[in-house]
Amino acid sequence: MGIDKLKVVLLSLSLFSLFASAGEFPDDSIYQLNSEWQTQNAETVSISDFSGKTQIMAFVYTYCEHTCPLILAKLISIEEELPADLIDEAHFTLISLDPIRDTPEVLKAYMLKHKLDENRWTMLHADPDTVQELAAILGTRYRPMGQDDIAHSNTLTVVDPSGMVVHQSKGISEPMDELIKVLRAYSS
Numbered sequence: 001m002g003i004d005k006l007k008v009v010l011l012s013l014s015l016f017s018l019f020a021s022a023g024e025f026p027d028d029s030i031y032q033l034n035s036e037w038q039t040q041n042a043e044t045v046s047i048s049d050f051s052g053k054t055q056i057m058a059f060v061y062t063y064c065e066h067t068c069p070l071i072l073a074k075l076i077s078i079e080e081e082l083p084a085d086l087i088d089e090a091h092f093t094l095i096s097l098d099p100i101r102d103t104p105e106v107l108k109a110y111m112l113k114h115k116l117d118e119n120r121w122t123m124l125h126a127d128p129d130t131v132q133e134l135a136a137i138l139g140t141r142y143r144p145m146g147q148d149d150i151a152h153s154n155t156l157t158v159v160d161p162s163g164m165v166v167h168q169s170k171g172i173s174e175p176m177d178e179l180i181k182v183l184r185a186y187s188s
Helices: 003-019 068-081 104-113 128-137 176-186
Strands: 036-039 044-046 054-060 090-096 121-125 142-144 150-152 156-159 165-169
Touching: 036 104, 054 068, 054 176, 068 090, 068 156, 068 176, 090 128, 104 121, 156 176, 165 176
Parallel strands: 054 090, 090 121
Antiparallel strands: 036 044, 036 121, 054 156, 142 150, 156 165
């Protein structure tokens, strides 16, 4: 395990223990996080509200002209490739890296523009500290690069119905079959 990955694991364990409660989820579940988010419909939710389905999560920002469109295209391809028995078991969650500009209204317009079905897709907005916390736990690194760009890793994360990270692809060129195998293994 590389030094960077070890740092992420140690930070994740620290954050999980800080936010863990005696809830229904495993101690190292992301659903132990006690943070508030807003959806594209301006509904206030907790990360644990997404329990029960396998989540495919990615960090993006709506005005990105570089890798975010590729991440979205990859996720749409995954959705299209999902076998009929898995399509209702999976949910796609996009987390905005720019909570200042990516308001719920902007997220809603983005979803409409890309024809993302709200039954299978959610976009999340939160304050910068909350976004940074989840990004650290999921091993997504990012930093602003001037006014109009955010450099970030292109990680796709699969979270099982109990909030456990069960797979990560660190690039958008990874074949989809591995991710679909993981979805099949962890879907309820």
